[in-house]
Amino acid sequence: MTTEAVSMPAAVLPVETGNTTRRLWSFAFYAALTIGAIIWIAPVYLLVSTAFKSSLDFSTNGALSLPSRIEWGNFAKAWDAGIKTYFFNSLGLTLIKVPIGVLIEAMAAFALSQMNLPRSRLIFGIFLIGLIVPIQMTLVPLTIVLRNLGLIDSLFGLFWIYLGFGLPFGILVLRGFMKAIPRELVEAAFMDGCTWFGVFWRIVLPLSKPAVVSLLIFDGVATWNEFILAQIFLRANTNRTLPLGVVNFQTEYATAYELLAAAQCITIAPLIIVYLVFQRHFVDGLSGSVKS
Amino acid sequence: MTDTLWAAAFLAPALIIFSVVIIYPMLYSAWLSLFEWDGVAPIKTFVGLDNYTTLFTSNRVFWIALKNSILWTVVALTVPTSLGLALALVLNRKFAGRAFFRSVFYFPAILSMSIVGLIWTWVYHPTLGMLNQLLGWMGQPSLQHAWLSEPSIGLFCVMIAAAWHNTGLPMLLFLAGLQTIPPEVLEAADLDGASRFQRFRLVIFPMLRETTFVIMAITFINSLKVYDIVYVMTYGGPANQTQVLGTWMYFLTYNFNRIGLGTAIAMVLFALTLIFAIPYTRKLSRD
Numbered sequence: 185m186t187t188e189a190v191s192m193p194a195a196v197l198p199v200e201t202g203n204t205t206r207r208l209w210s211f212a213f214y215a216a217l218t219i220g221a222i223i224w225i226a227p228v229y230l231l232v233s234t235a236f237k238s239s240l241d242f243s244t245n246g247a248l249s250l251p252s253r254i255e256w257g258n259f260a261k262a263w264d265a266g267i268k269t270y271f272f273n274s275l276g277l278t279l280i281k282v283p284i285g286v287l288i289e290a291m292a293a294f295a296l297s298q299m300n301l302p303r304s305r306l307i308f309g310i311f312l313i314g315l316i317v318p319i320q321m322t323l324v325p326l327t328i329v330l331r332n333l334g335l336i337d338s339l340f341g342l343f344w345i346y347l348g349f350g351l352p353f354g355i356l357v358l359r360g361f362m363k364a365i366p367r368e369l370v371e372a373a374f375m376d377g378c379t380w381f382g383v384f385w386r387i388v389l390p391l392s393k394p395a396v397v398s399l400l401i402f403d404g405v406a407t408w409n410e411f412i413l414a415q416i417f418l419r420a421n422t423n424r425t426l427p428l429g430v431v432n433f434q435t436e437y438a439t440a441y442e443l444l445a446a447a448q449c450i451t452i453a454p455l456i457i458v459y460l461v462f463q464r465h466f467v468d469g470l471s472g473s474v475k476s
Numbered sequence: 477m478t479d480t481l482w483a484a485a486f487l488a489p490a491l492i493i494f495s496v497v498i499i500y501p502m503l504y505s506a507w508l509s510l511f512e513w514d515g516v517a518p519i520k521t522f523v524g525l526d527n528y529t530t531l532f533t534s535n536r537v538f539w540i541a542l543k544n545s546i547l548w549t550v551v552a553l554t555v556p557t558s559l560g561l562a563l564a565l566v567l568n569r570k571f572a573g574r575a576f577f578r579s580v581f582y583f584p585a586i587l588s589m590s591i592v593g594l595i596w597t598w599v600y601h602p603t604l605g606m607l608n609q610l611l612g613w614m615g616q617p618s619l620q621h622a623w624l625s626e627p628s629i630g631l632f633c634v635m636i637a638a639a640w641h642n643t644g645l646p647m648l649l650f651l652a653g654l655q656t657i658p659p660e661v662l663e664a665a666d667l668d669g670a671s672r673f674q675r676f677r678l679v680i681f682p683m684l685r686e687t688t689f690v691i692m693a694i695t696f697i698n699s700l701k702v703y704d705i706v707y708v709m710t711y712g713g714p715a716n717q718t719q720v721l722g723t724w725m726y727f728l729t730y731n732f733n734r735i736g737l738g739t740a741i742a743m744v745l746f747a748l749t750l751i752f753a754i755p756y757t758r759k760l761s762r763d
Contacts, residue, residue, distance in 0.1 A: 214573075217566070221580045227595045227640070228583070230606045234598070247598075247606045248613065292490035299483045307487065309761045314498045316753035318701040320725045321742040324508060324515075324735055325501035348497025351490055356760065380482040409588030411704045416730070427590040431708055434594060441604070448591055455586050463579065466586075466648065 234445035235259070242441050258446040265437070267447050269422055270429030277339055277425060278407045281346050286399050288347065289354030290392065294384045296355070297362040298370055308359065314352030323416055330417060337419040345413055350403055361395035362388060398465040405455060426451045502746075509739040516733070527740035537716045538741070541724040544631055545748075548720055549699040556639040557691055560646025561684075565676070567647070568654045578651075585644025593708030596637035600624050600709075624710055627717035634709050634718065638702070646691045653687035654680070693756035700749050721745050 234242060235258055236251040245252065263271075292311070296304045326345060327336065335341025365388060373383045389396070411427040418424055424432065433447050459466070509527055511520040531538045567578050584592065599606045600623035608620045623633045657680060665675045681688075703722035706712065712719040712727060719727070721741055729738030 213571070217577055221577060224640075225580055225583070226606065227599050230598060231595050242604075246609050247604060248609055288489045288493070291486045295483045295486035299479065299486070301480075301483045301487075305761060307491075309757065310499070311490070311494060312757045312760055313502075314494065315760075316697055316749055316757060317498060317502055318697075318722075318742060318745040318749055320701060320703070320722055321505045321739075321746050322498060322501035323726075323742075324729060324739055325504035326497070328504075329496070329501070344493065345497055348493045351494050351498075355490065380479070380486070384486070405586055409591075411588060411590040415704075415707075427588045430594065431590050434597075441598075444594070445598075448594055451591055452587055459579075459583070459586050466582070 231445050231448055234441055235449045237442055239440065239442050255442065258442045259450065262433075262443045262446040262450060265443065265447075266421070266429060266433065267426075267450055270424050270426045271450065273339060273424065273429075274408055274426040277343060277346070278404055281343050281350075281407055282400055282404045285347050285350045285403060286354060286358075286396060289351055289399070290358050290389060290396065291384065292351070293355050293358035293362050294388055297359045298365070298367075298383070298388060299380070308355070311352050311355050314349065315356070319349075319412055327416065336417060337423060339418070339423055339425075342414060342417050345417065346407055346410065349413070350406075354399055354403065357399055358392060358395055361392050365391050397462075401458060401462045401465045405458065408455065505739045505742055508735060509743050511736050513735040514733040515729075515735045523736065527736040528744075531737060531740055531744070535737070537719055537724055540716060541719040541721050541741075542744075544719060545700060545702075545721040547631070548635060548702060549696060551635050552638070552642065552695050552699040553692060555635075556642040557646045557688075557695060559639070560643045560648075560691075561650050563643065563647045564650035564654060565680075568651060581647060582644040584641050585648075587641060589638075589641060589704040590708050592637055592641045593634075593705040596633075596640070597624065597709050599637075600633055625714050627714055630710055630714065631718045634706055637709065638705050641705075642695070642698075645694070649687050649691055650684065653684045657683050689759070690756075693752045696752040697749055697756075700745055 230247055233249075233251055234247065236254050236256075237245075237258075238253065238255050241249075241252050241255075295301055296308050301307070330336040330341045330345075333341070335344070369387055369391075370383055373387050378386065409427060410425070411431070414425045414428045415431075418428060421429075421432075430444075430447050430451050434444055437443050508520075510522060510524060512523045512526070513520040563581050567574055567581070587595075598604070602608060602620075602622040602625075605623075607623065611617065611619045621629065624630050661679060661683075662675065665679045670678065701722050702720055703726065706718060706720055706723050707726070710718040712723045716724075721744065725738050725741040725745070728734045728741065
């Protein structure tokens, strides 16, 4: 599946020779890249085309053919069979958790980068532990904590856990960005009578907008996709988020392939939209984590 | 209000949530790994390091899971990372349609691992799956397999699905790294008569060292804790042959109620993670 793509650089060798050779190279380059891309995206084609097929179409014509007739009804059926609940659970959780999380992360990053706090390096280091801890190490104690607080099997309980797991990466990216903000700006704001909160809210946060936007999108995608924690801490069918609900759908409707595919398409559709609109921010947000 | 009080106020929400969600559970897990407990009974029995001894001496599946996790990590450190580097080198060239191809190759990385697992479970389906139908259509029925349910190849099939998802991140990070190489350096290499391969080995690759290290560290940490895609695609089966440490920890804890053994596995995972995690966090906190 992956060998074609590996061999692609071979098609990218020198092009400084004559015009015909150059054209041949160019053709070979595009051909190799296109074949690689088709193979790469084939599983997604399989998913989308299955979602538009009737079950008869799928079982008689196989996985590779195009739908003989477009069946929009699969989406409505999957939606009514439970995906609707999962969809709104995921949407609500993402829309509430992500902005609150980024605000808390920005506040902490501000304190760690702009406030001359003694031991700020140590505190930052403690937050970085969160980037390396295997999630498995927290599961049992978190189960006990949530049970004691009566928050097991609730989206509100999961909200707090997602907040905690989002902190390290958010603080890493925002702190790196805020460190580059010139101190003179902060000092000038103090001259004008700003409090620390004023400096944060009116100077540093607006100036950090590129990093904040990248983080909102990045964390939005991560929250939308999260599976492990949701699976451990959510039980009732009505509480499930999309990734969990769709996996469960697979066991419930094991033979209704077209419904399963439609359900998965509904899950990834918002991601595709966000990806197409905010593509640039994926690169920016990620490179923020490398350049410290 | 003094400066320190202000700083404390800004840090308090993050520190409190972080302590409750990450720090306290880590410490408590370490403590629980010294007890025999079913997760329900009011009494926990202190057993010292017995859980660790049990894992290493008499838990056959633990060894399978450990071996599979190491294998998984080795494959993850090589296959998706080198593929990501190759794609980055190709897609860093200027040509029409470059943005489109970048989007195509990055796309799987934005999908949830659980969805990737579901999609590939269909690709591998013995009768209805794309892979076997394609092999049949090409007249190669002898190559058809019940991919995921054959113990010898099941884990590799899951690894391919994971590599499909995990190639996007290194590709993107390598692309970002390539942007930081000044064009003059590359021109100088050309003027000195360096071949394309020499240019890559002697100029480009050394300048990507930092990026490579970050990618390796992230990949290493993520590989050890892998859970969702294995859970979705094989559920650790057939006969526990595709268990990894992450899934076996889950089964021991939540299906067999062996809390002590489960948390002991989590501790083993953490210890292994530290190999790469210590230099990685050092690098991040130094700047």
